[in-house]
Amino acid sequence: MDPSIPEDQKTIASDGSGLLYVKFERHCLMERLLVRVKKREKKQKERPALMWEEWEEENDTCLLENYSDDLDLDIPNVSLSETAEPPSDLISPLLKYQKEWLAWSLKQEESTFKGGILADEMGMGKTVQAIALVLAQRELKKDSSILSSSPSASQEVPTVKGTLVVCPVIGVMQWFREIECCTTKGSNKTLVYHGANREKCTYKLEEYDFVITTYYTIEADYRTKKSKHNCKNSKPRVEMLDQKTDSTEKLSDDGSVDVSASVRKDVSRIWSVLHSVKWDRIILDEAHYLKDADCNTARAVLALESSYKWALTGIPLQNRMRELYSIVRFLQAKPYTYHFCKDCDCKALDYSFSTKCAQCHHKPARHFLWWNRYIAKPLESILSNATGRDAMVLLKHKILKNLLLKRTKKERAADLALPLKTVSLRIDSLDVNEKAYNQQLLEETIAKLDKCPRDGPLRKNYRSINTRLQKAVDHPFLVEHNMEKGIPNSKPTVKGFRSSSILNKIHLDDFRTSTKIEALREEIMFMFERDSSAKGIVLSQFTPFLDLIQYSLQK
Template sequence: MFSKNYGPSTGYGGNRTYSCYSSGDVDSALGFEDFLYTDDTSGTDEDLDLFVLFGNLRGNVVGLRYYTGVVNNNEMVALQREPNNPYDKNAVKVNNVNGDQVGHIKKELAAPLAYIIDNKLARVEGIVPYGAKNAFTMPIQMSFWGKEENKQAVLDRLKMHGFKMAPPLKGSELGFGSNLLSGRAGPSYSAPGHTAVQMTTEQLKSEFDKLFEDLKEDDKTREIQGPEVIGTQLLPHQKQALAWMILRENNKELPPFWEERNNFFYNTLTNFAEKERPENVLGGILADDMGLGKTLTTIALILANFHNGKPLPVEKIRCDQFYKVFGATSVKNEGDLPVKDHNCNLESSTSSGKSETVQAQLSSFYPERTKAKKPKYSERSDSEESEEWLPQETRSTSSIQLAKRDDSEEGPRTTLIICPLSVLSNWIDQLEQHISPDVHLNLYVYYGPDRSKDPELLSRQDIVLTTYNILASDYGSRGDSPLHKLKWLRVVLDEGHTIRNPNALQTKAALNLEAQRRWILTGTPIQNSLKDLWSLLSFLKLKPFADREWWHRTIQRPVTMGDQAGLRRLQSLIKNITLRRTKMSKIKGKPVLELPERKVFIQHVVLTEEERQIYQAVKNEGKLAISRYFSEGTVLAHYADVLGVLLRLRQLCCHPHLCTNTSSFSGTGVNNTPEELREKLVNKMKLVLSSGSDEECAVCLDSLTFPVITHCAHVFCKPCICEVIQSEQPNAKCPLCRNELRLEHLVECPLEESDFESVKKSDQEWIPSSKINALMHALIQLRKENPAVKCLIVSQFTTFLSLIETPLRESGFVFTRLDGSMPQKKRVEAIQCFQSSQAGSPTIMLLSLKAGGVGLNLTAASRVFLMDPAWNPAAEDQCFDRCHRLGQKQAVVITKFVVKNSVEENMLSIQNKKRKLAAGAFATKKPTASEVKQTKINEIKTLIDL
C-alpha cells in the first residue's frame, strides 16, 4: 500500500490540496496523502503568482450548530469542497484557521462555487465579517482569485445562479481588509495574465535584505561560552549564535503574531482565537553564510543544551579504561573484544576498506588514543543517490554504548541530523575535531542498506546522523522507518533549503518527523522566491503557517503584490525565528570573519592561427545549422544540438583534443531504427548533462534529478515529466515544444562513466594549447616567486585536467586531483594530501568545477586558475569559496582564462546578466515556461553571435 517508486504509473509528486485539513493530522500516516488526495488544486504555485482578484461576494454559512468550529468577527475562514457529501455533491465546507469545520455554504451559492472551485476557475477565500456569535447562520465575505482569463467564466457562472459579484474595491486586492492597505496597488483587471502590482526585483531585494538587518537586537548579540567539552574556542559570532539558539530552545514566548487576550490566544493575522496556547517552535533558522561555522555552533548546542537548559550529560573516559569499555559495550558485539579484534572480526564478513572506516569512526572521538586517521570511506560510485559506499560497520559499530546516564532524565535524548550526503563526512570530521578527546558521545550514522531499523537503538544515541535521501526513501518506500517512529529531542536539517520544494518526497519526509526542537541550517533560506520559505516554516510548525493557505493569504501574496503591511509581517516573522549573518556582518565593529582579500583577474588568451582555424570551421558549421533552426523556428527542438555546438566551441577554446565528438547533427532521423534513435537520444542527453550547462528541468525549474530525455530531445526530471504525462492523459505534450509525449518513449540516462572513454583517447600524442601555455607560464612564474604557494586549477572538463597533467609533470610540479568520478576514499586522500603543509606535498590540485559539495575545504590554496568560464556564475563563486573561506590566511588571487573573440567572451556577458538577475534573488515571480524559452533563445543568439 505504501509502495512508492519513481516509475511512470504512480502518482508521484501529486500535489496536496490547499485544503483546510491540518497537515499534521493527515500526514501522520506515512505518505498517505499522496494517494488519497491526488485530485488537487493543481495548477500549482506558479499560477498563484498570476492570480488577480476578480471581486467579492457576500454569502451565508449555515449549519453552524452542527459543528464545533468557531470563528471571530473578521476571522479568515477556508472553503473546502466536499464532493462526497451525501446530501449535496456541490457541498462546500467552511473551516476555521484550525481546520475545524464551522458550517457549510448555503446550497444555492454552493452550486456555482462548486463548479468554480472544481474547475479551478478561481480560489475562493472567506472572511466572516460579523455574526461570529450567531447560532445558526453567519455571513461570509468571499473573494475570488484566479487567472485573468478565467474571470469571465466565474462571473458568468455566478450570474447563472443569480449572484452578482462586486468588483474589487480599489486597494483591496490583497483581500486583507482594506484598512491595512497603502492603496498604492492599482486595479487588478487591467493587466491580463499578471499580478496587478509587482515590485521590481530590486525593490524586493533591498526590502528583503532589511529582513535580516537585526544584529542590534539584544537576544542575538549576547554571547555565551561554548560548553567545556567543546575543544575549540568558539568565535564571537558563534558564541552569539549559540546563545541565541539556546534561548530559542528554551523560549516560552508565544509564536509570532499571537497575543493573549482575556484568556484566549489570538492570532493577529487571521483573527483566529483559541483557548489552547499555540506552541512556539523551540528552534528556528540559522541562516548564516557558508563558512561561518553553523556545524560547529550546532555541535556546541547539542552539548550545551540538553534538558532544562543543562548540558548534555556526557561521560568522560579515563584513558586506561578506554579499550575495555569500547569492546564490551559495542552494540553489535556483545563479546569483550578489544577494538582491534573487533575490527578484524567485522572485516571477515565484508569487502575491503570497510574495517578501516570502522576504526576511523570509532576513533574519531579519541584521536590521541588511537592515532586516528580521519574518517575514510570505502569505494563508492559517484552518484549522490548511491547508498552503498558507507560500509555497514560504520553505521552499526560507530554506536558505542558506554555512557551511563542519569536515567531520571525524562523525554527523548537524541538529536537527529539530516544533511546532504556530501557533507556527511564533514559532520563526522567536525565532531571529531571539536569534541574533547576524553568525552564520549553516542553517534549513529544511519546510512546504508543495513542500517538498523531498531528505534530503540536509535533512541539511545546522542546523535543520529543521516541524509535526505535515506530519510526520503525510508519514508516513501517502507512502513518501517524508525526515523518516523521516534520522537526526537531535536531535529537539525543541514542545508535545510533542500526541503524548499513542498512536493519533494524528502520534504514530506522531513515534515513528518516528530521532534521537540527543530532547526534549519542554511546559508540560503530563500533561493528563488518567497515560496521557498513555506516548507521551512512548515517544518518549524509555526501556527498557522503549516497550512499553505494561511501562509499564502497572510504573507506570500501580500508581499508578492507589494503590500507594505505584508512585508512588515514577513520581516517580523523572519526576525523572530532567524539568525543570519553574512561574511560581511560585523560584531562590535569587527567583521565576523576576517577573510583575506579576494581578487579576480581575467586573463585573455589568444588562440594560435591553427587553433583559430579549427575553431572558426566548427563555429561556421554550427552557426549555419543554428541559424537554420532559427529560421525554421526549431531552435528549442534542437536544443541539445545547439548545446553540442557550444560545447565543442568551448572545448576548442581549451584544447583541440577535447573536441573528439565531431559534428553529429541528428538530422531529422527519418530512417532510424529504434535502437539508433535511442542511442542518439542518450548521447544528446549526455551532452546536455556533461556540458556543464547547469540545465534545469523546465517543469520544476530546479536542477535535474533523475534526468530522462524525451523523443523530442528535451531533458526533464523523471518524476516531473511523469507527472505531466499523467495529468495530461491521454494526449500529453512536451512542455517545451508541445510534441507528443509518451511514457514509453522516455529514455533514461544510463549510469555515468562518461569521462572514461575520452580519457582513453588521450593516448593520442600530447600537444599543447594556447590556454595550457598561458597556464604553465603563470605557474612557473609563480613558482619562481614563491615555491610554496598552492594553486587550484579548475575546469569543467576533466579531460582537460588530464591534458594539463602532462606539462605539469614535465615541469616537475607535484600535483593532486579531485573530480567527480573519483571514489570517495580517493577524494578524501587527495584533499588531505593537498591541504598538508608538509614539504613535498602537492602544490597544485586539478579540480573539476563541481567536484565536492559546499563543504569542500581547500584553504591551502591561495591561487585559483579557472580554465574555462561556467554557465552559471554562482558555480564559479562557489568554487572560489572552497579556498576563500574560514581558515584562509592569505589573499586569494583568481585568474580566469578567457579566449579572445570566442564563445567564452560571450559567456562572460551572459554571466553578467545572470549575476544581475541573481541580485534580485527575491523575485517572487517564477519565470513562465515561455519566458524560460525566450531567455534560452536569447542566450543562444548571444553565444553564437547571431
C-alpha cells in the first residue's frame, strides 16, 4: 500500500490502468453490521435462524477480519507450502508449483466446493496439471477400491468414471496429444466426441478415462435435443428396472451399465449423449468462454452433471463481474450461486418461476440470488456506497481465496527457469502517402459523425470506427478491400492462401508494402543477425494483415 495515501483511503480494486480509491470510515462498517444484527435478532424471535442468515453472519465475520486489507485482485496467491508427488501413470515431471497445485486440488475435491479455478498465467502448464489431478485421484480410488461406473437408484442418470474435458475446437487435439504424451502408454482410454457424425456412433462412455469435446458441440447437441423434445423444464431420467431392459441393456456382472444401449434408448430420446450421464469430473478449458450464464452455450454446459468441477482460465475476469459469476455458477459453489428465500430454507441454483416458488410457494419478490445481493449490486455503486467495499472484501477473502489458485511466470520464475523477458516499443512515422491517406480517412469519418444524430447508430458504434482507423495504419488495403465479397471465379487464387484471403481481392501488380510491414522486416533481419537459428511469432488483431505480411516476406 502506498504510504502517501491517507489512512481513510484504501485500495478497493484494480481496473487494469490503475487503482481505484474510496473514502470510508471504520465506524460505518460497525454501524452497518449492527443494523444487520438487529434485523436478524428481531426475525429470530419469531422463527429459527435460516441458512442464508447464518451465512450472512459469516460474511460479517469475514468483513471484520479483513476490512483493512489491500483489495487489489491482481495480488497473486500466497505460496502454498504443501506439495504432492505426481501419480505413477504421469511420466511428465512436475515443477514445484505444479506439485503445489496437485496437493491443493486434491484437498479442494475433498472440500464442500468439490473443485475450483486454476487461473495460472498462459504457458504454465494448466493442461498437464489437470491431467495429473485426474490420474492422482484415480490412483487414490484404486487403492481404496471405490473406482467404478455404476447406476444408482437414487440418481437420475448413471454415473461414469470418466472426466469430461470441454475446450475450444483449437484445443481438442492439444488435449489429446498431452494425454498421450504425458501418461504411461495404454494407461488411459480417450474419446474425442466431436464431428458431424458423433451422434450416429455408439459409445460405452463408462469405458473412457477422458472424453474431450468442444463448447460448440455441447451447445449444438443440447439445443437440438431441447428443441426436438420440448424438454425445457425436465431433466433426464433413466430407470434401471430389470423387467424393462432387454439383453443389451442389462447390467454387467461388475455393475457397469452399457451406456451405448440404455442411454441411447432411454435418455438420448430427450437428452444429448454427454448430458445422459453423471461424470466423475468436468474440466472447462478456457473457461472464460462462459461470459454470460444466460447464453445458450453456458446453459448447455451448466446442464452437465458431475461429482467434481474445474475451470481452467488465465483470465477469469476480463470486463464485467458477470463473467466471473458464470464460472462460479458452473462450480455450483454454495452459497455464492444459489437463490434463497427470505422466509424459509428454500434454495435453488436456478430461478425459473413467475408467480410463486414451486418449492416453498412464496412469491418471487421474497427470493434473492446470493451473488447479486452481496457482490454484484453493491459493486455497481462502489464509488458512492461503502457496501461496495464490503463486496470487494467478500469477493477476495471469502470467494476467490476458497476457489481460485493463480500463479504468474514472474512469481514462479525460479521454478520455470525462463529467460528474462524484454518488452521493446518501436515507434515509426508513416510515409507521405500513408499520412495523406489516414488524414483523409479521419476527416471523412469526422464529417460522417457530424452529420449523424447524437443518438444515431453510427455514434453508438465507436468501436468499429476506431477499428477502421487502426486497419488503415496497418495497411490501406485492409480498409479499401474490407467490404469486397471476393474475386470473379475466372481469376485463379494465390497459391498457398485460402480462397477468402484478401490477396484474392486485390491486384497483386498493385501491391505495395506499408511502414508497419517494413518495420517488421527490419526486426526480423535484426533477429537473424543476433541468432541465425532464432524463431519468432508475429501476432495481429487482423487476419488479412497476416496474409499481407506473409506475401510481402515471401517476395
